[in-house]
Amino acid sequence: xxxxxxxxxxKPLFRPCLYGRADCGGSLVHLAKxxxxxxxxxxxxPYLLRRTGTPPGGLVVxxxxxxxxxGRLRLKTRGGSAGHRGLQSxxxxxxxxxxxxxYLGIGRPPPGVEVVSHVLGPFGPEEEGEIMxxxxxxxxxxxxxxxxxxxxxxxxINGS
Numbered sequence: 001x002x003x004x005x006x007x008x009x010x011k012p013l014f015r016p017c018l019y020g021r022a023d024c025g026g027s028l029v030h031l032a033k034x035x036x037x038x039x040x041x042x043x044x045x046p047y048l049l050r051r052t053g054t055p056p057g058g059l060v061v062x063x064x065x066x067x068x069x070x071g072r073l074r075l076k077t078r079g080g081s082a083g084h085r086g087l088q089s090x091x092x093x094x095x096x097x098x099x100x101x102x103y104l105g106i107g108r109p110p111p112g113v114e115v116v117s118h119v120l121g122p123f124g125p126e127e128e129g130e131i132m133x134x135x136x137x138x139x140x141x142x143x144x145x146x147x148x149x150x151x152x153x154x155x156x157i158n159g160s
Contacts, residue, residue: 066106075141
C-alpha cells in the first residue's frame with residue numbers, strides 16, 4: 001500500500017516501527033509496520049494511536065493466516081486471535097478485539113514441514129505469484145476501506 005500511495009516509510013526516533021502517511025482521496029491514511037518480533041506487534045500501538053488520534057476501531061491490522069489457502073484474503077471487522085500471537089499482542093495492547101483485520105492466506109504446511117518453517121520460510125515458485133497477487137489485492141482492499149463501508153469491501157474480497 002505504501003508503494004502504491006508513494007509513501008516513504010520512516011522510523012520514528014526510539015520507536016520500533018516504520019511510519020508514513022498520505023492523503024487518500026481526502027482521507028489522511030497512516031501506515032505503520034512494526035519492527036518488533038511478530039508476537040510483540042502490539043507494543044507500538046499505544047504510541048501510534050496517540051500520535052495519529054486514531055481509535056482502535058479505525059485501525060486495520062494486516063496479518064497472515066494458515067486458515068486460508070495461499071493467496072486468499074478475508075476481511076473481518078472484529079474477532080479473537082485464533083491463536084495468532086501477533087493478534088494476541090495487539091488485542092492485549094488495545095484492550096479490545098473490536099478492530100478490523102485483513103487476513104492473507106498462506107495455507108497449511110505440507111506433510112513433514114514444521115509450522116515455524118512454513119510461516120517463516122520463503123514461498124515456493126508456484127506460491128510466489130499467488131502471494132504477490134494477494135498482496136496487490138490487499139492493497140486495493142485497504143484503499144477501498146478509506147472511502148467505502150467495511151461490509152461492502154468484505155463482500156467484494158471475501159468471496160474471491
